[in-house]
Amino acid sequence: MHIRTVSPVFVGRAPERATLAEALASATAGAPQAVLIGGEAGVGKSRLLAEFLAEARAAGAVTAEGACVEVGVEGLPFAPVSTVLRGLNRQLGEELAEAAAGFGGELGRLLPELGGPTAAARAGRDEDERARLFELTARLLETLAADRTLVLVIEDLHWSDRSTRGLLGYLFRSLQRCRVLLLATYRSDDIHRRHPLRPFLAELDRQRTVLRVELARFTREEVRGQLAGIRGSAPSERELDQVYQRSDGNAFFVEELATASDCGGGSILSDSVRDLLLVRVEALPESAQRVVRTLAEGGSKVEHALLRAVTGLGEDELIEALRTAVGASILRADEDDSYGFRHALVREAVDDDLLPGERSRLSRRYAEALEADPDLVRADERPARLASYWYHARDAARALPATLSAAAAARCRHAYAEQLHLLERALEVWDDAPAEVRRRLPLAEGVESYPLCDCDDEELSFLDLLAEMAVTARRAGDPERGLTVVNRALRHMNERSHPLRAAWFWTQKSRLMRNLARSDGWSELATAQELLAGFPPSRVHAHVMTEAAGWRTVFDPRPEGVAVADQAVELSRQVGDEESELNALISRGGLLAEGGDGDAAVAVLRDAARRAEETELVSVFKRSLVNLVSLLEGIGRSEEAVADADRGVPIAYRYGLRDTESWLHGNRADSLFSLGRWAECEIAVRESRRTAQTPVSHALAAKRMALLAVARGDLETAEAELTRMTEHYNTFDVSAPQYAHPAAQARIGFAAQQGRILDARRLLAETLAVDLAPGVGRYTWPMLDAAAVAESEARGVPAAEPGQPAAISRIRACAASLPRSYPVWRAYALLVEAELRRAEGTARPADWAAAAAAFDGLTRPRERARIALRWAETLLAEGEREAAAERLAEAHATAQRLGAGPLLTEAERLAQRGRLPLTPDDDLDQPDSFGLTRRELDVLALVAAGRTNRQIAEELFISPKTASVHVSNILAKLDVTGRGQAAALAHRLGLVGT
Incomplete structure (x- = not known):
């Protein structure tokens, strides 16, 4: 029996075929492409792909296909990606193995033919392994597609597991400079409001590199062509009308109707779609x-x-x-x-x-057959399928251990969303499973090794299950669910006495509260520490104290925190927890640096990085390296910071830590900015943005670009970057000084350049009002410097005067609370005070001379140029023209080399007002006072005094219209946008009297 249901003639789809051909051409030219093809079930998505893939292969492309697999109601994690890689492996063989050399163990999670994961990876200690897996997959495809075009297809995305969607989204964002065309299909009629694919599609719609194609149903003429292809002859008009009306242009229904009619069933078909599909x-x-x-x-x-x-x-x-x-x-x-x-x-x-009974009976047969002979299915699919079969067989005693085993397998593949789903199922059947089954669960294989405590085996198993769910929910990006599980565990333990377990869960709650930006998590950590009182050292102690030390590094980095870190290190060593020990040492290094012992801090971090690399604790290594580069920059050792970042970037690349690359590029950019290497700084920021994978990394890249734009005087770029920074900062807690203070620094500098001194003051007040430690040297001194410059530049502005004393007092009070442990911090302290005295009109050459001396030996050209400029200004006011000219020429040359637009403009204006040469060839025989006439100077003096045009006219015996003309000329000559800026400039440059 053989029935032809598919037309040998491909009908219609000309626009869609053109779109795919264009995407293939772009991919072949080296620009990766992604196309999503949507349409209702049966509309012809697979046929369109089949025709296109044949054309692509004819053009020399290598193609591989995979499909999302439905097992019960959930997909197998990474199944379509594994199928695609398997297809590439069949075609490319040794070449694929060579491309994966060095990280085949990691990719073995997707393609077992490449080998298994390392021992450290199997232990599940590294929370960054999922990100590494994604990056290494992207790198493999980029390598394979360097000299050939790859066309990769994923069908039935509506059945996709969350891990597959995460990997595809990563590939769509991250593939660069290679010849890859990614195609995916999905059923648009299945995507209801709460379908998990909907937010994924919405996210992809925001990416300019992803195209969406929606297949429409066939027209009446296209149905005619399809029927003719199936039958081998044109249909009658009556038959065409009948089929078109009943199929409504759905290609698959046309095939079914044509076949049913050929089989003699046309007269007995009901209107039910299900009946139509069951006829054959x-x-x-x-x-x-x-x-x-x-x-x-x-x-x-x-x-x-x-x-x-x-x-x-x-x-x-x-x-x-x-x-x-x-x-x-x-x-x-x-x-x-x-x-x-x-x-x-x-x-x-x-x-x-x-029938329901048929389904459960068949599921049981599948499960029993698979248990009897595990080799009946692929090893990577076996755990999930067995768990699904037993679950749908409604056998809790068999489903519970099978589900936990499948959850362990999902974790090993970093399929955390699928692991969480399986753990939810385990929780669902827990009470229905016999007690003896629960007591002998192989949790050592199914869940992570969480700290044990005094409770019976059955109770311990249940708490282990909740512990695994809490951690998995956090890794899966579902902190809300994680918090719900933790609260359930804590309520459960309130009825019993498990203080050590409770302490562990309170620590998890602290993390989740921070992830959800609901609090800084300290009260939860404090509760955990109280619960540990009186107990001998344990892994719980090490875990809780390490978390507490890490919290202090971010939120309260005062020297007292070193004792907490020391305790965490000692506890970790006593219980043999090397990962906790290294994390505690990293926190100790940060706290030592804040306390003034920078050399010891650098040594601690370098040793922790060495040990973490030796033991393959990649997440610890990442943290140590990123913190080391940041610490070096913070204590003024910028050249060393650049060198360590340069060393770290290739290591992060080797490990597949793309977001860590972003952090290192960003920290490197900070140091390059300090060193005055702004062109290199901009390149580093762009690299940081290119490799960023999280909202934090994107926000930091925008912040750095904004600071650079403010320094250059590019206010349009600064505004755009600050907007981008705010959008990303809205997605996580930014109350810690390391985020809040640099962001405020950029916003204050931008507001000051626009003449918005009241906004600058408000920004500083709001930042300092947050209930945090007073600040840290690394991040707070530059923010205070920006605020002091804003007050200094606003001197004499009428709108700024009423609140200026209070604003200056606020800055001085914060500065008095900050440490001055390193030369760069002491230099900033003198610079801030000098700017505040300038704002008060009391700055003298000695103030700027002291600041200049403090910056000797520190490679901070922008700050040195500003000091030289201010120094020249005070020297000129005291009549020391020769010394002023020397300082001014120095400031002008540095500002010109840096491209520091605002500093350059100030230097040129001071030279013009003071008739000082900027270079030996300068001609000083130029109009004084910006070319203002005597009458315009008189008008400017009254503008600076706050007079209106009518009041000016009355005092000078001129008409209001003439006064208005004078004011317009003054604004143009001074190159300012309003009377307030004109008044401020006039006072600052001495164009008018007091």
């Missing part, structure tokens, strides 16, 4: 129907050997039944000796037609 199934012999029904409950596809074991048919009988179903175009045979339905709609109709 019910026409099969009973043995073939039995196989089809069994296959429907097994998943999207079932291996031949497994199907034989479940059906119980003999080999010949099974093959004959399969041949019949394949010949009727109901099933299809795949290359890997598995079978699936030719169209998912038919499978859904057959599965829906089963």
Whole structure:
């Protein structure tokens, strides 16, 4: 029995084919492309892809296809990606192995043929392994597609697991400079409001590199062409009308109607879609129907050997039944000796037609067959499928251990969302499973090794399950669910006495509260520490104290925190927890630096980085390296910071830590900015943005670009970057000084350059009002410097005068609370005070001379140029013209080399007002006072005094119109935008009297 249901002639789709051809051409030219193809079930997505892939192969491209696999109601983690990589491996063989050399163990999670993970990775200690897996996958594809075009297809995205969506999203964002075309299909009619694919599609819509194509139904003429291809002759008008009306242009329904009519069923078809799809199934012999029904409950596809074991048919009988179903175009045979339905709609109709008892019985048969012979399915799919079969068999005693085993396998593949889903199922069947089953659960294989405490085995197993769920929810990006689980565990333990367990859960709650930006998490950590009182050292102690030390590093980095870090280090060593020890040492280094012992801090961090690299604790190594570079910059050792960042970037690349690359590029950019290497700084910031993977990293890149733009005087770019920074900062807690103070520094500098002194003051007040430690030297001194400059520049502005004394007092009070442990911090303290005295009109040459001396030996050209400029200004006011000219020429040369627009403008204006040469060739015979006439100077004096045009006219015996003309001329000559700025400039440059 063989029925042709597919037209050999490809009908329609000209615009869509043109779009795909254009995407292929762009990919072949070296620009990676991604196209999402949506459409209702049966509209022709797979046929369009099949035609296009044939054309791509004819053009020399290498193609590989994978499909999201439905097992019950959840997809197998990474199944389509594994299938695609397997297809590439079959075609490229040794070349793929060479491209994966050095990190094949990691990629073995997706393609077992490349090998297994390392021992450290199997231990599950590294929370960054998922990000590494994604980056290494991208790197593998980039390598393979350097000299050839790869066309990779993922079908049925509506069944995709969250981990697959995460990996695809990463590839869409991260693939660069390679010849890759990614194609994915999904059912648009299945994407209801709460479907998990909807937010994924919305996110992709914001990426300019991703195209969306929606396939429409066929027109009446296209249905005519399809019927003609299936039948081999044109349909009659009556038949065309009938098929078109009933199919409504859906290509698959056209095929089914045409086939049913050919089989003599046209007159008995009901209006039910399900009945339409079941017509040809019910026409099969009973043995073939039995196989089809069994296959429907097994998943999207079932291996031949497994199907034989479940059906119980003999080999010949099974093959004959399969041949019949394949010949009727109901099933299809795949290359890997598995079978699936030719169209998912038919499978859904057959599965829906089963009785509930039939479904559970078939699921049990699948589970029993798989347990009897595990080799019936691929090893990477076995745990998830077995767990699903037992769950749908409604056998809690068998489902619970199988589900926990599948959760462990999902964790090993970094499929955290799928792991959480499986753990939720384990929790669902927990109470239904017999107590003896719960007591002998192999949790050492199924969940992480959490700190043990005094409770019976069954109780311990349940708490282990909740502990694993809490950590998994955090890793899966679902802190709300994690918080719910933690609260449940804490309520559970309130009825019993498990203080050590409770302390561990309170520590997790602290993390989750910070992730959700609901608090800084200190009260939860304090509760955990109280619960530990009186107990001997344990892994719980080490964990809690390490978290407390890390908290202090971020939120309260005062020297007292060193004692907490020392305690964490000692506890970790006592219980043999090396990861906690290294993390505690990193926190200790940061706290030592804030306390003034920078040399010891650098030594601690370098040693921690060495040990972490030796033991493959990649997340610890990342933290040590990023903190080391930041610390070196913070204590004024910028050249060393650049060198360590340069050393760290290749290591981060080797480990596949793309976001760590972003942090290192960003920290490197900070040091390059300090060193005055602004062109290199901009390149580093762009690299930081290119490799950023989190809102934090994107926000920091925007902040750095804004600071650079403010320093250059590029206010348009600064405004755009500050807007971008704010958008990203809105997604996480930014109350810690390391985020809040540099952001305020950029905003204050931008407001000051726009003449918005009141906004600058408000920004500083709001930042300092947050209930934090008073600040840290690394981040707070530059913010105070920006605020002091804003007050200095606003001197004499009428609107600024009323609040200026209070604003200056606020800055001085904060400065008095800050440490001055390093030369760079002491230099900033003198610079801030000098700027405040300038704002008060009391600055003298000695103030600037002291600041200049403090910056000797520090490579901070921008600050030195500003000091030289201010010094020249005070020297000029005291009549020391020769010394003033020397300082001014120094400031002008540095500002010109840096491209510091605002400093350059100030230097040129001071030279013009004071008739000082900027270079030996300067001509000083130029108009004085910016070319203002005597009458304009008189008008400017009254503008500076706050007079209106009418008042000016009355005092000078001129008409208001003439006064208005004078004011307009003054604004133009001074190159300012308003009377307030003109008044401030006039006072600052001495163009008018007091």
